[in-house]
Amino acid sequence: MHKRHVVCSRGYSYEDCQATADWLLAQAAVRPQVAIVCGSGMGGLADTLKDQVAFNYKDIPNFPLSTVPGHAGRLVFGTLKGRPCVCMQGRFHLYEGYPVQKITKPMRIFALLGVETVILTNAAGGLNQDFKVGDIMIIKDHLNIAGFAGNHPLVGPNDDRFGVRFPCMSDAYDRDLQQLALDVGQDLGYGDFLRDGVYCVVGGPSFETIAECRMLHKLGADAVGMSTVHETIVARHCGMRVFALSLITNKAVMEYDSEEKANHEEVLETSRVRASQLEKFVSNLVSRIKPSKLSNS
Ligand SMILES: O=P(O)(O)O[C@H]1O[C@H](CO)[C@@H](O)[C@H]1O
Numbered sequence: 067m068h069k070r071h072v073v074c075s076r077g078y079s080y081e082d083c084q085a086t087a088d089w090l091l092a093q094a095a096v097r098p099q100v101a102i103v104c105g106s107g108m109g110g111l112a113d114t115l116k117d118q119v120a121f122n123y124k125d126i127p128n129f130p131l132s133t134v135p136g137h138a139g140r141l142v143f144g145t146l147k148g149r150p151c152v153c154m155q156g157r158f159h160l161y162e163g164y165p166v167q168k169i170t171k172p173m174r175i176f177a178l179l180g181v182e183t184v185i186l187t188n189a190a191g192g193l194n195q196d197f198k199v200g201d202i203m204i205i206k207d208h209l210n211i212a213g214f215a216g217n218h219p220l221v222g223p224n225d226d227r228f229g230v231r232f233p234c235m236s237d238a239y240d241r242d243l244q245q246l247a248l249d250v251g252q253d254l255g256y257g258d259f260l261r262d263g264v265y266c267v268v269g270g271p272s273f274e275t276i277a278e279c280r281m282l283h284k285l286g287a288d289a290v291g292m293s294t295v296h297e298t299i300v301a302r303h304c305g306m307r308v309f310a311l312s313l314i315t316n317k318a319v320m321e322y323d324s325e326e327k328a329n330h331e332e333v334l335e336t337s338r339v340r341a342s343q344l345e346k347f348v349s350n351l352v353s354r355i356k357p358s359k360l361s362n363s
């Protein structure tokens with residue numbers, strides 16, 4: 067009982083999430099069906115929303131703050147090809163020092179806003195040797211190595227109002243949405259740089275060693291990054307569908323004679339180069355997602 071009180075009082079309880087959702091619902095007329103999270107350097111996605119109502123994270127009650135370059139820190143409501151959406155222009159990462167419950171709290175708030183589908187985007191290093199910088203990888207599965215050891219967003223008392231104690235993750239990434247994204251990519255002529263694969267989350271903020279990259283690849287990962295998986299788990303826990311993609315912004319360094327060095331500037335530069343194609347991809351995908359219930363916005 068005491069333990070439950072401690073966890074709830076940190077600001078991640080159902081009531082805390084509901085209070086933030088109520089505040090947002092009172093400020094914005096849009097009732098979003100789709101939530102989009104912008105990866106590093108991909109904040110331009112949010113700028114494509116029409117009829118925007120935007121909030122700086124610092125002005126939203128009980129919302130974390132963005133601290134990473136390439137993550138502006140704004141929550142943008144609006145429409146994308148007529149579909150009501152909310153977009154996180156900036157996400158939170160474990161290495162910023164936030165507890166995993168805090169970086170995933172926006173997912174619970176989205177569920178309480180009535181969001182049905184979450185689209186997560188990220189920048190990632192390519193481990194699969196067939197991948198090239200600039201490829202877009204549709205995430206079909208993930209490896210949550212830290213999660214095996216207990217650094218998992220659902221650790222703590224379970225609130226059944228969000229979801230079940232032991233949620234299934236074999237269907238974490240919605241297969242219909244993956245197929246729809248492939249169709250959208252083909253229609254846009256993106257076939258040459260559209261892939262699918264397994265994303266592995268690491269804690270960061272240092273990039274991986276050569277031995278770590280080789281290990282992750284052997285374990286079945288095609289791309290490595292420092293986000294997304296925690297958000298996926300929490301979004302699934304509260305019943306939302308998830309589609310996720312990685313932009314391969316750099317090749318993971320796998321050879322000892324390589325002169326390459328992973329760096330955040332290259333990550334942001336690759337995101338900039340692919341920005342308009344990513345925006346088209348996501349907006350076309352959003353326009354073709356069938357809502358499961360009729361919106362009143
Ligand atoms: O996953 P997103 O937020 O796109 O950011 C990726 O880019 C940063 C490293 O350059 C890390 O934060 C990594 O996770």
Ligand code: HPA
Nearest residue numbers: 189190191290291292333
């Ligand atoms: O190579 C990487 N490793 C981890 N995170 C990343 N985010 C972009 N590129 C990378």
